[in-house]
Amino acid sequence: MADNCKVETALEILVGKWKPVIMYQLFSNGTMRFSELQRALPDITKKMLTSQLRELEYHDIIHRKIYMQIPPKVEYSITEYAMKMAPLLQAMNDWGVAHLQHLNELYGEDSGEEAAGTTK
Amino acid sequence: MADNCKVETALEILVGKWKPVIMYQLFSNGTMRFSELQRALPDITKKMLTSQLRELEYHDIIHRKIYMQIPPKVEYSITEYAMKMAPLLQAMNDWGVAHLQHLNELYGEDSGEEAAGTTK
DNA sequence: CCGTATCCTGCTCGATACTG
DNA sequence: CAGTATCGAGCAGGATACGG
Secondary structure, three states: OHHHOOHHHHHHHHOOOOHHHHHHHHHHHOOEEHHHHHHHOOOOOHHHHHHHHHHHHHOOOEEEEEEOOOOOEEEEEEOHHHHOOHHHHHHHHHHHHHHHHHHHHHHOOOOOOOOOOOOO | OHHHOOHHHHHHHHOOOOHHHHHHHHHHHOOEEHHHHHHHOOOOOHHHHHHHHHHHHHOOOEEEEEEOOOOOEEEEEEOHHHHOOHHHHHHHHHHHHHHHHHHHHHHOOOOOOOOOOOOO
16 A cells, blocks of 8 residues: 555655755755865754765765875765756755745745744 | 755655655545544554644645534545645655665665665 | 643754864 | 764654543
Protein backbone atom coordinates (compact mmCIF):
# COMPACT_ATOMS: atom_id res chain seq x y z
CA MET A 1 0.00 0.00 0.00
CA ALA A 2 2.57 2.54 1.05
CA ASP A 3 4.91 0.85 -1.39
CA ASN A 4 3.91 3.31 -4.05
CA CYS A 5 4.69 6.14 -1.72
CA LYS A 6 8.35 6.99 -2.14
CA VAL A 7 7.72 10.65 -1.59
CA GLU A 8 9.47 10.12 1.70
CA THR A 9 12.60 8.99 -0.09
CA ALA A 10 12.72 12.26 -1.98
CA LEU A 11 12.08 14.09 1.25
CA GLU A 12 14.95 12.39 3.04
CA ILE A 13 17.44 13.75 0.55
CA LEU A 14 16.15 17.31 0.66
CA VAL A 15 15.51 17.56 4.37
CA GLY A 16 18.18 19.04 6.52
CA LYS A 17 18.29 22.58 7.66
CA TRP A 18 20.81 23.69 5.06
CA LYS A 19 20.55 21.28 2.16
CA PRO A 20 18.20 23.31 0.00
CA VAL A 21 20.29 26.49 0.29
CA ILE A 22 23.52 24.62 -0.35
CA MET A 23 22.04 23.07 -3.47
CA TYR A 24 20.73 26.44 -4.52
CA GLN A 25 24.18 27.97 -4.20
CA LEU A 26 25.84 25.23 -6.19
CA PHE A 27 23.17 25.24 -8.88
CA SER A 28 23.55 29.00 -9.22
CA ASN A 29 27.29 29.43 -8.94
CA GLY A 30 28.55 26.16 -10.35
CA THR A 31 31.71 25.10 -8.56
CA MET A 32 32.38 26.50 -5.12
CA ARG A 33 35.06 26.06 -2.50
CA PHE A 34 34.30 25.20 1.11
CA SER A 35 35.14 28.71 2.22
CA GLU A 36 33.02 30.25 -0.50
CA LEU A 37 30.05 28.30 0.75
CA GLN A 38 30.78 29.46 4.25
CA ARG A 39 30.82 33.06 3.10
CA ALA A 40 27.61 32.63 1.14
CA LEU A 41 25.90 31.06 4.16
CA PRO A 42 27.11 33.21 7.05
CA ASP A 43 25.09 31.45 9.75
CA ILE A 44 26.17 27.91 9.07
CA THR A 45 28.87 26.29 11.19
CA LYS A 46 31.70 24.26 9.69
CA LYS A 47 30.33 21.19 11.34
CA MET A 48 26.92 21.56 9.75
CA LEU A 49 28.33 22.54 6.38
CA THR A 50 30.55 19.48 6.39
CA SER A 51 27.83 17.05 7.45
CA GLN A 52 25.27 18.38 4.99
CA LEU A 53 27.81 18.27 2.18
CA ARG A 54 28.71 14.69 3.05
CA GLU A 55 25.12 13.56 2.99
CA LEU A 56 24.54 15.22 -0.36
CA GLU A 57 27.72 13.63 -1.63
CA TYR A 58 26.61 10.20 -0.48
CA HIS A 59 23.42 10.61 -2.46
CA ASP A 60 25.41 11.61 -5.53
CA ILE A 61 23.88 15.07 -5.55
CA ILE A 62 27.17 16.90 -5.29
CA HIS A 63 30.74 16.07 -6.24
CA ARG A 64 33.72 16.69 -4.00
CA LYS A 65 37.05 17.42 -5.66
CA ILE A 66 40.10 17.50 -3.43
CA TYR A 67 43.31 19.23 -4.50
CA MET A 68 46.24 17.61 -2.73
CA GLN A 69 48.19 20.68 -1.81
CA ILE A 70 49.08 23.05 0.99
CA PRO A 71 46.99 24.91 1.88
CA PRO A 72 44.17 22.44 1.17
CA LYS A 73 41.59 23.21 -1.48
CA VAL A 74 38.28 21.44 -1.98
CA GLU A 75 35.69 22.23 -4.59
CA TYR A 76 32.05 21.23 -4.60
CA SER A 77 29.75 21.04 -7.58
CA ILE A 78 26.43 19.56 -8.67
CA THR A 79 26.75 16.14 -10.28
CA GLU A 80 25.45 15.28 -13.71
CA TYR A 81 22.99 12.97 -12.04
CA ALA A 82 21.62 15.74 -9.85
CA MET A 83 21.20 18.07 -12.79
CA LYS A 84 18.26 15.90 -13.75
CA MET A 85 16.40 16.88 -10.62
CA ALA A 86 16.41 20.55 -11.55
CA PRO A 87 12.86 20.38 -12.94
CA LEU A 88 11.65 18.73 -9.75
CA LEU A 89 13.28 21.40 -7.63
CA GLN A 90 11.80 24.06 -9.88
CA ALA A 91 8.37 22.51 -9.52
CA MET A 92 8.69 22.40 -5.74
CA ASN A 93 9.87 25.99 -5.71
CA ASP A 94 6.97 27.13 -7.88
CA TRP A 95 4.51 25.32 -5.70
CA GLY A 96 6.08 26.89 -2.63
CA VAL A 97 5.64 30.36 -4.04
CA ALA A 98 2.04 29.65 -5.01
CA HIS A 99 1.33 28.18 -1.61
CA LEU A 100 2.59 31.25 0.25
CA GLN A 101 0.25 33.27 -1.93
CA HIS A 102 -2.59 30.88 -1.10
CA LEU A 103 -1.96 31.19 2.62
CA ASN A 104 -2.08 34.96 2.34
CA GLU A 105 -5.48 34.73 0.71
CA LEU A 106 -6.67 32.44 3.49
CA TYR A 107 -5.24 34.13 6.55
CA GLY A 108 -4.25 37.59 5.41
CA GLU A 109 -0.99 39.33 4.69
CA ASP A 110 0.32 39.05 8.25
CA SER A 111 0.90 35.37 9.03
CA GLY A 112 4.05 34.69 7.07
CA GLU A 113 5.39 31.31 6.16
CA GLU A 114 6.02 30.48 9.76
CA ALA A 115 2.61 31.06 11.17
CA ALA A 116 0.61 29.14 13.73
CA GLY A 117 -0.43 25.61 12.97
CA THR A 118 2.98 24.56 11.77
CA THR A 119 4.38 22.84 14.79
CA LYS A 120 4.25 26.01 16.78
CA MET B 1 19.37 35.52 -3.50
CA ALA B 2 17.68 32.81 -1.53
CA ASP B 3 14.45 34.63 -2.23
CA ASN B 4 13.92 32.51 -5.28
CA CYS B 5 14.36 29.42 -3.21
CA LYS B 6 10.99 28.51 -1.79
CA VAL B 7 11.70 24.82 -1.95
CA GLU B 8 11.86 24.99 1.79
CA THR B 9 8.29 26.21 1.92
CA ALA B 10 7.15 23.13 0.05
CA LEU B 11 9.27 21.00 2.33
CA GLU B 12 7.74 22.45 5.48
CA ILE B 13 4.31 21.28 4.46
CA LEU B 14 5.38 17.76 3.58
CA VAL B 15 7.77 17.17 6.44
CA GLY B 16 6.50 15.40 9.48
CA LYS B 17 6.87 11.75 10.16
CA TRP B 18 3.33 10.88 9.14
CA LYS B 19 2.19 13.56 6.73
CA PRO B 20 3.10 11.80 3.50
CA VAL B 21 1.34 8.58 4.51
CA ILE B 22 -1.72 10.43 5.74
CA MET B 23 -1.96 12.31 2.46
CA TYR B 24 -1.43 9.08 0.60
CA GLN B 25 -4.30 7.44 2.45
CA LEU B 26 -6.66 10.33 1.82
CA PHE B 27 -5.69 10.63 -1.83
CA SER B 28 -6.30 6.91 -2.27
CA ASN B 29 -9.40 6.38 -0.19
CA GLY B 30 -11.10 9.75 -0.46
CA THR B 31 -12.93 10.56 2.75
CA MET B 32 -11.83 8.80 5.91
CA ARG B 33 -12.83 8.95 9.55
CA PHE B 34 -10.34 9.48 12.35
CA SER B 35 -10.62 5.86 13.41
CA GLU B 36 -10.17 4.63 9.85
CA LEU B 37 -6.91 6.51 9.61
CA GLN B 38 -5.84 5.00 12.91
CA ARG B 39 -6.55 1.55 11.59
CA ALA B 40 -4.74 2.25 8.33
CA LEU B 41 -1.71 3.54 10.23
CA PRO B 42 -1.37 1.08 13.12
CA ASP B 43 1.77 2.60 14.59
CA ILE B 44 0.63 6.18 14.88
CA THR B 45 -0.59 7.53 18.21
CA LYS B 46 -3.73 9.62 18.54
CA LYS B 47 -1.62 12.58 19.54
CA MET B 48 0.52 12.44 16.42
CA LEU B 49 -2.42 11.74 14.15
CA THR B 50 -4.24 14.75 15.56
CA SER B 51 -1.31 17.11 15.33
CA GLN B 52 -0.36 16.09 11.81
CA LEU B 53 -3.95 16.41 10.66
CA ARG B 54 -4.19 19.87 12.21
CA GLU B 55 -1.09 21.07 10.45
CA LEU B 56 -2.31 19.75 7.12
CA GLU B 57 -5.67 21.38 7.79
CA TYR B 58 -4.02 24.70 8.52
CA HIS B 59 -2.28 24.57 5.17
CA ASP B 60 -5.58 23.82 3.44
CA ILE B 61 -4.35 20.42 2.34
CA ILE B 62 -7.12 18.49 4.05
CA HIS B 63 -10.64 19.32 5.11
CA ARG B 64 -12.12 18.43 8.48
CA LYS B 65 -15.85 17.81 8.65
CA ILE B 66 -17.37 17.43 12.08
CA TYR B 67 -20.73 15.76 12.60
CA MET B 68 -22.31 17.14 15.76
CA GLN B 69 -23.68 13.97 17.23
CA ILE B 70 -23.13 11.34 19.89
CA PRO B 71 -20.92 9.45 19.43
CA PRO B 72 -18.78 12.02 17.62
CA LYS B 73 -17.88 11.56 13.98
CA VAL B 74 -15.20 13.41 12.06
CA GLU B 75 -14.30 12.94 8.44
CA TYR B 76 -11.12 14.02 6.69
CA SER B 77 -10.61 14.55 2.99
CA ILE B 78 -8.25 16.19 0.52
CA THR B 79 -9.25 19.74 -0.38
CA GLU B 80 -9.82 20.98 -3.91
CA TYR B 81 -6.78 23.15 -3.50
CA ALA B 82 -4.56 20.22 -2.56
CA MET B 83 -5.75 18.19 -5.52
CA LYS B 84 -3.62 20.50 -7.62
CA MET B 85 -0.48 19.26 -5.95
CA ALA B 86 -1.05 15.69 -7.07
CA PRO B 87 1.33 16.07 -10.04
CA LEU B 88 4.04 17.45 -7.75
CA LEU B 89 3.61 14.55 -5.34
CA GLN B 90 3.68 12.15 -8.27
CA ALA B 91 6.88 13.75 -9.55
CA MET B 92 8.49 13.50 -6.14
CA ASN B 93 7.41 9.90 -5.84
CA ASP B 94 8.78 9.03 -9.26
CA TRP B 95 12.07 10.71 -8.47
CA GLY B 96 12.20 8.82 -5.17
CA VAL B 97 11.79 5.50 -6.95
CA ALA B 98 14.44 6.39 -9.51
CA HIS B 99 16.80 7.55 -6.82
CA LEU B 100 16.57 4.30 -4.86
CA GLN B 101 17.46 2.55 -8.11
CA HIS B 102 20.38 4.92 -8.60
CA LEU B 103 21.68 4.25 -5.10
CA ASN B 104 21.56 0.55 -5.76
CA GLU B 105 23.68 1.00 -8.84
CA LEU B 106 26.16 3.05 -6.84
CA TYR B 107 26.42 1.05 -3.66
CA GLY B 108 24.93 -2.32 -4.49
CA GLU B 109 21.71 -4.05 -3.61
CA ASP B 110 22.38 -4.14 0.11
CA SER B 111 22.35 -0.57 1.43
CA GLY B 112 18.65 0.18 1.42
CA GLU B 113 17.08 3.59 1.62
CA GLU B 114 18.34 4.08 5.14
CA ALA B 115 21.98 3.52 4.57
CA ALA B 116 24.99 5.31 5.94
CA GLY B 117 25.53 8.90 5.06
CA THR B 118 22.03 10.00 5.86
CA THR B 119 22.42 11.44 9.32
CA LYS B 120 23.52 8.10 10.63
C1' DC C 1 -15.46 8.16 19.19
C1' DC C 2 -12.32 11.71 19.01
C1' DG C 3 -9.65 13.83 20.89
C1' DT C 4 -6.29 16.71 25.10
C1' DA C 5 -2.69 16.79 28.87
C1' DT C 6 1.63 15.31 30.74
C1' DC C 7 5.76 13.48 30.85
C1' DC C 8 9.82 11.65 28.77
C1' DT C 9 13.42 10.25 25.17
C1' DG C 10 16.37 10.65 21.27
C1' DC C 11 18.05 13.15 17.63
C1' DT C 12 19.20 17.47 15.14
C1' DC C 13 21.51 21.31 15.29
C1' DG C 14 24.64 24.95 17.52
C1' DA C 15 28.90 26.63 20.15
C1' DT C 16 33.39 26.05 20.87
C1' DA C 17 37.95 24.20 20.70
C1' DC C 18 41.41 21.60 18.35
C1' DT C 19 44.17 19.49 13.97
C1' DG C 20 46.78 18.17 9.34
C1' DC D 1 42.08 26.08 4.33
C1' DA D 2 39.22 22.57 5.41
C1' DG D 3 38.00 20.10 8.25
C1' DT D 4 37.19 16.79 13.32
C1' DA D 5 35.87 16.32 18.38
C1' DT D 6 33.13 17.20 22.16
C1' DC D 7 29.40 18.99 24.79
C1' DG D 8 24.96 20.60 25.40
C1' DA D 9 20.20 22.83 24.33
C1' DG D 10 15.82 22.45 22.16
C1' DC D 11 12.38 20.31 19.72
C1' DA D 12 9.96 16.52 17.23
C1' DG D 13 7.96 12.56 18.32
C1' DG D 14 6.36 8.50 21.60
C1' DA D 15 3.88 6.40 25.95
C1' DT D 16 0.34 6.84 28.79
C1' DA D 17 -3.65 8.64 31.16
C1' DC D 18 -7.69 11.42 31.24
C1' DG D 19 -11.91 14.18 29.21
C1' DG D 20 -16.38 15.69 26.33
